[in-house]
Amino acid sequence: MSSPEPLHRALGLTDSELESIREVLGREPNSLELALYGVMWSEHCSYKSSRIHLRRLPTEAAHVLVGPGENAGVIDAGDGIAVAIRIESHNHPSAIEPYQGAATGVGGILRDVFTMGARPLAVMDPLFFGELNDARQRWLVEGVVSGISGYGNSVGVPTIGGELTFDDCYASNPLVNVLCCGALPTERLVLGVASGVGNLAVLLGSSTGRDGIGGVSVLASAGFDGADGAESLDDAKRPSVQVGDPYEEKRLIEACLALLDEKLVVGIQDLGGAGIVCATSETAARGGVGMDVDVTAIPLREAGMAPFEIMTSESQERMLAIITPENWDAVAQLCEKWEVRASIVGHVVEPTIDENGRKVAMLRVRHGFDGEVLAEVPASSLADEAPLYERPMARPASLDATVADDPSDDEPIGSPNDDLLDLLLDPAWVYRQYDSQLFLNTVVGPGRDAALLRLAGPGLPYSERGIALSTDSNPRWCALDPRAGTALTVAESVANLACVGATAKAVVNCLNFGNPEHPEVMWQLSESIDGMTEACVGLGLPVIGGNVSLYNESGGLDIDPTPVVGLLGVIDSLVAPPPGWAWHEGDDIVLVGTRHANSPYRFPLGGTRWATRRGRRGGHVPHFDAETLAAAIDFVVGEIAAICAGNPSDVTAVHDVGGGGLAVALAEIVAVSGLGADVVELESHAELFAEFPGRFVMGTNDVDAFMARADLAGVPVARLGVVGGRDLRIGSMVNVGVDDVTSRRRGALGESLAALG
Amino acid sequence: MARIGVVVFPGSNCEYDAAAAVTRLGDQAEFIWHTRTDLEGIDGIILPGGFAHGDYLRPGALARFSPVMGAVERFAADGGPVLGICNGFQVLVEAGMLPGALQKNRGLTFLCQPTTVVVTSTNSVLTRAATIGQELVVPINHFSGSYTCDDDTHDALVRNGQIVLRYKENPNGSRDDIAGVANEAGNVVGLMPHPERAMSVLLGSADGMVLFEGFLGVKAAPFVLAH
Numbered sequence: 001m002s003s004p005e006p007l008h009r010a011l012g013l014t015d016s017e018l019e020s021i022r023e024v025l026g027r028e029p030n031s032l033e034l035a036l037y038g039v040m041w042s043e044h045c046s047y048k049s050s051r052i053h054l055r056r057l058p059t060e061a062a063h064v065l066v067g068p069g070e071n072a073g074v075i076d077a078g079d080g081i082a083v084a085i086r087i088e089s090h091n092h093p094s095a096i097e098p099y100q101g102a103a104t105g106v107g108g109i110l111r112d113v114f115t116m117g118a119r120p121l122a123v124m125d126p127l128f129f130g131e132l133n134d135a136r137q138r139w140l141v142e143g144v145v146s147g148i149s150g151y152g153n154s155v156g157v158p159t160i161g162g163e164l165t166f167d168d169c170y171a172s173n174p175l176v177n178v179l180c181c182g183a184l185p186t187e188r189l190v191l192g193v194a195s196g197v198g199n200l201a202v203l204l205g206s207s208t209g210r211d212g213i214g215g216v217s218v219l220a221s222a223g224f225d226g227a228d229g230a231e232s233l234d235d236a237k238r239p240s241v242q243v244g245d246p247y248e249e250k251r252l253i254e255a256c257l258a259l260l261d262e263k264l265v266v267g268i269q270d271l272g273g274a275g276i277v278c279a280t281s282e283t284a285a286r287g288g289v290g291m292d293v294d295v296t297a298i299p300l301r302e303a304g305m306a307p308f309e310i311m312t313s314e315s316q317e318r319m320l321a322i323i324t325p326e327n328w329d330a331v332a333q334l335c336e337k338w339e340v341r342a343s344i345v346g347h348v349v350e351p352t353i354d355e356n357g358r359k360v361a362m363l364r365v366r367h368g369f370d371g372e373v374l375a376e377v378p379a380s381s382l383a384d385e386a387p388l389y390e391r392p393m394a395r396p397a398s399l400d401a402t403v404a405d406d407p408s409d410d411e412p413i414g415s416p417n418d419d420l421l422d423l424l425l426d427p428a429w430v431y432r433q434y435d436s437q438l439f440l441n442t443v444v445g446p447g448r449d450a451a452l453l454r455l456a457g458p459g460l461p462y463s464e465r466g467i468a469l470s471t472d473s474n475p476r477w478c479a480l481d482p483r484a485g486t487a488l489t490v491a492e493s494v495a496n497l498a499c500v501g502a503t504a505k506a507v508v509n510c511l512n513f514g515n516p517e518h519p520e521v522m523w524q525l526s527e528s529i530d531g532m533t534e535a536c537v538g539l540g541l542p543v544i545g546g547n548v549s550l551y552n553e554s555g556g557l558d559i560d561p562t563p564v565v566g567l568l569g570v571i572d573s574l575v576a577p578p579p580g581w582a583w584h585e586g587d588d589i590v591l592v593g594t595r596h597a598n599s600p601y602r603f604p605l606g607g608t609r610w611a612t613r614r615g616r617r618g619g620h621v622p623h624f625d626a627e628t629l630a631a632a633i634d635f636v637v638g639e640i641a642a643i644c645a646g647n648p649s650d651v652t653a654v655h656d657v658g659g660g661g662l663a664v665a666l667a668e669i670v671a672v673s674g675l676g677a678d679v680v681e682l683e684s685h686a687e688l689f690a691e692f693p694g695r696f697v698m699g700t701n702d703v704d705a706f707m708a709r710a711d712l713a714g715v716p717v718a719r720l721g722v723v724g725g726r727d728l729r730i731g732s733m734v735n736v737g738v739d740d741v742t743s744r745r746r747g748a749l750g751e752s753l754a755a756l757g
Numbered sequence: 758m759a760r761i762g763v764v765v766f767p768g769s770n771c772e773y774d775a776a777a778a779v780t781r782l783g784d785q786a787e788f789i790w791h792t793r794t795d796l797e798g799i800d801g802i803i804l805p806g807g808f809a810h811g812d813y814l815r816p817g818a819l820a821r822f823s824p825v826m827g828a829v830e831r832f833a834a835d836g837g838p839v840l841g842i843c844n845g846f847q848v849l850v851e852a853g854m855l856p857g858a859l860q861k862n863r864g865l866t867f868l869c870q871p872t873t874v875v876v877t878s879t880n881s882v883l884t885r886a887a888t889i890g891q892e893l894v895v896p897i898n899h900f901s902g903s904y905t906c907d908d909d910t911h912d913a914l915v916r917n918g919q920i921v922l923r924y925k926e927n928p929n930g931s932r933d934d935i936a937g938v939a940n941e942a943g944n945v946v947g948l949m950p951h952p953e954r955a956m957s958v959l960l961g962s963a964d965g966m967v968l969f970e971g972f973l974g975v976k977a978a979p980f981v982l983a984h
Contacts, residue, residue, distance in 0.1 A: 156770025247811030
C-alpha cells in the first residue's frame with residue numbers, strides 16, 4: 001500500500017499553497033482551516049489561473065453601476081430601473097448528473113441575481129454536447145433540458161433563449177452555461193456586505209446536508225481523467241453534485257425580495273460554491289468586519305456532520321442575510337409567511353488587531369457562540385488572497401499546419417441542396433420545454449437572433465423601454481484563432497441584438513476552457529481575453545461580469561476553447577414588435593453589410609459549420625474590423641428601433657447571417673415565413689456557407705427607398721432577390737421546396753434523439 | 758369596478774400576470790394569500806398558474822387543502838365567478854369543483870407554445886362575450902395538461918355545453934381536444950391555456966381579451982345562472 005496522501009493535497013492544495021497558508025496564519029493550520037482554504041482557494045472560487053489575464057478586460061462605462069467581482073453586474077437602464085446580469089457554468093455537475101446539474105445551475109444563477117435586490121426576469125442557456133451518435137448523448141441532452149425546464153418553469157423565471165452546439169469535443173464534458181438577468185428599482189441596489197458590529201448573520205432557506213461537499217474543488221477544478229471519457233469517475237463524483245428544490249427557491253426569492261422591500265436587511269449574499277464559508281468570508285472581507293459563525297446553530301439535514309462538512313456543503317436554496325438585532329422579529333415573521341427557515345448562525349464582530357496594529361477581519365468558526373473556536377482565519381485571506389498563477393503559455397505547435405489546411409480552397413463536392421438541408425436545425429424541441437413567457441415581457445422569445453423583453457416586472461417603475469439578450473459562441477473559430485475568434489463572437493452577438501433593434505450596453509462572459517496546466521490552454525485563454533478586449537474596446541462595450549470554467553477535459557483531451565458571450569442591450573421605445581423572420585410575397589430581399597470578408601479569402605470557410613460537418617477543422621479565421629461592423633450594425637439598429645418605436649417602415653424582415661452562412665439565413669426565414677424566395681446567382685459555392693459577422697438578410701417592400709437610406713449611411717447593400725413561390729432558389733446552386741426546408745429543419749433534432757434508442 | 762381576488766399559494770407564479778390582465782381592462786385585482794378564509798367584497802376569483810406548494814405530488818393535490826379553498830367553494834356555490842388558469846384549473850379539478858382530471862402531456866414533456874382554441878360554448882363566465890366557433894390564439898404552458906374524464910362525465914359535459922374551449926390542433930392528448938370546461942352552472946371555469954398571456958399584440962396575441970371581458974363582465978350583462 002502507498003503511504004496516505006497528505007491532507008492538504010487531498011483537499012486540492014499544493015505544497016506551496018500550504019506554505020502560503022502557514023505564512024498567513026503564522027502557525028500550522030488545523031484540519032478544518034485547511035478544508036476552508038481548500039475550497040476557497042480552488043480554481044473555481046479563486047480564479048487563480050485566470051485572474052491576472054482577466055484584469056485586461058475593459059470594465060467601465062458611464063452606465064455601469066456594478067462591475068465584475070460582485071454577485072452580478074448591474075447597469076442603469078434608464079427610467080429608474082437597473083438591470084442585473086450574470087452568467088455561470090455548471091459543466092462538471094451536468095456531465096455526471098445532467099438533470100440535477102443543470103437544475104442547480106439555474107438555481108445558483110437566480111440567487112446571484114436576487115442577491116443584488118433584482119427580481120430574476122429571464123434565463124438563457126447555452127448548451128454544448130457531443131454529436132448525437134450515441135445513447136449517452138441523448139441521456140445528457142434530455143437530462144439537461146428537462147433539468148432546466150423542471151427547475152426554471154417551477155421556480156417561475158422564464159427561459160427566453162440560449163444556444164445549442166453539437167461537437168465531439170464535448171462528448172464526455174458537455175458545457176451547461178446559464179445566464180440570468182433581473183431588474184430592480186435603481187435605488188434598491190444592495191451589495192453583499194456585512195457591516196455593523198453586533199449585527200446578525202441569518203441563514204435563510206434550506207437545511208444543510210452532505211450534498212455538494214467539495215463541489216468547487218473535487219468537481220469544478222479538476223478534469224475527468226478516466227481514459228474512456230467521463231464514465232469511470234461518474235459514480236465516485238456523483239455525491240459532489242447538489243440536488244435542487246425549485247419550490248424552496250421560489251419561496252426564498254419571494255421572501256428575500258420582501259425583506260429588501262421592507263428594508264429589513266443591511267446586506268445579503270447567496271450561498272453557492274463553497275457554501276457557508278464562502279458567503280461568510282466574502283461578506284466579512286467586503287465589510288472589513290469580523291464574523292463569528294456557530295456551527296451548532298446551522299440547521300442540518302442529517303446527524304453527525306463534521307464542522308468542515310457543514311462549512312463547505314453546497315446544499316442549494318440558501319441565502320445569508322445580515323440584519324440588525326432589532327429587525328430579527330420582523331425577519332422571522334416574514335420568513336414564516338413564506339415558509340422559509342431563518343436561523344441566526346453568525347455575529348458581526350470587531351476586527352481583530354494584529355501585532356502590527358492593523359485591523360484584520362477574522363472569520364471564526366465556533367462550537368456555540370461562546371464555545372470553542374474551531375477555526376480562525378483572516379476572511380480576506382480566504383476570499384481575496386488566494387495565490388495567483390501566471391501559468392506557462394504556449395501556442396499549440398500544430399496550429400500553423402491546421403490553419404494552413406483551409407477548406408476555402410476546396411472544390412465543392414456533392415449537392416449544395418443536400419448540404420443546406422443538412423445544416424438546418426430548429427431548436428424548438430428544446431425551447432418548447434421552457435416557459436418563455438412568464439411576466440408578460442417576452443416580445444421576441446427563443447429561437448431567433450436575440451431575445452427581446454419589455455423592461456417591466458413586479459415592483460418596477462413604468463418604462464416604455466425594452467432589453468435584449470443574446471448568448472453567442474464559436475468554438476470552431478476559437479480553436480483556429482482564439483483571439484480573432486473571440487472578437488468575432490462579440491461582433492456576432494452585437495449583430496444579433498441589432499436584429500431586434502437594441503443597442504448593446506454590456507458584456508458578460510463565461511470562459512469555458514480546458515486544463516490550465518496545459519500551456520496551450522493558457523495560451524488560448526490569454527488570446528481569447530485579448531480578443532474580447534479588442535472587440536469590447538472597438539465597439540465601446542464594458543465587461544461587467546463573468547465566470548471562468550477550467551479543467552474541461554476528459555481522457556487528457558481539452559475541449560475547444562469556448563468563450564461564451566452574453567450580451568445585454570437596451571431599446572428606448574418598445575411599443576411594436578420588430579419584423580423578425582417573416583417576409584411577404586413580392587418583397588425584395590437585400591443583403592446589408594460587406595459582401596466579402598476581411599480575410600485571405602473572399603468567402604472564408606475555415607471554422608464554418610459547413611466545413612466542420614465535412615470533418616474539415618482547419619483554415620483561417622476572418623479578421624475583426626470594428627469600423628466596418630459598427631457601420632452596418634448601427635444602420636440596422638436604427639432601422640429596427642424605429643419600427644419598435646411604432647414608426648411605419650418598408651422593412652419586413654431581418655436576420656443576422658450567422659452559423660451556416662447566407663444559405664442557412666435565407667432558409668431559416670423561408671421556414672418560418674412559409675414563403676419561398678428567388679435569389680440571384682452567387683459568386684461561388686463558398687458564398688453560400690461562408691461565415692463572417694456584420695451581414696444581415698433583410699426584406700423590404702420599397703427597395704429603392706431602402707437602398708437610398710443604406711447609401712446615405714454609407715453601408716454596403718446588395719439586392720439578393722424576391723420573396724415568393726413554393727421553393728428556395730439560389731441561382732443555379734440551390735433549389736429546394738419550402739416544405740422540405742420546413743420539415744427538415746423542424747425534424748432534425750427530435751429525430752436524431754429518437755434514433756439513439 | 759369589479760374587485761377580483763387572485764389567489765396566491767406558495768409556488769404560484771402567474772399571479773402578477775393574471776392581475777395585469779384584470780387591471781388592463783380597468784378592474785381591480787387583489788392578491789389573496791392561501792391562508793385567507795374571508796372573501797368579503799370580492800366579485801370574482803382567479804386561481805392563477807404556477808406550481809402551488811411545489812406540485813411535487815400531483816398538480817393541485819396539496820393546494821386543494823389550503824384554507825382559502827373552503828372559502829372559494831362557498832363563493833362558487835353562491836354563484837360567484839371563479840376562473841382557474843393552468844395550475845388553477847388543476848387545483849379546481851383536484852378540489853372537485855370541476856369534473857375530470859389532468860394528466861401528463863402525451864409527449865411526456867413540458868410544452869410552452871401558442872395554440873389555437875375554438876370557442877365551443879358560450880354558457881360560461883369565461884366565454885360569454887365570445888361567439889361559438891370563434892378561434893383564439895392563446896399559449897399553453899404546462900406539463901400536466903392532458904384533460905381526461907370517464908365516458909359518463911364526458912357525455913354530461915357535451916350535453917350541458919360545459920366544454921367551453923377545444924384545441925384546433927390537440928397539443929397534449931386531451932380527450933376530445935378539451936382545453937377548458939365549466940361547471941354545470943357556468944360560473945366556475947378552468948382552462949389549460951393562458952389567456953392572460955394573450956392580452957397584447959406586442960406579445961403576439963390579444964385574443965385572450967374577449968375571455969377576460971367575459972369573465973369581468975365588461976361587455977356582457979351580469980351572468981345569469983343557467984339553472
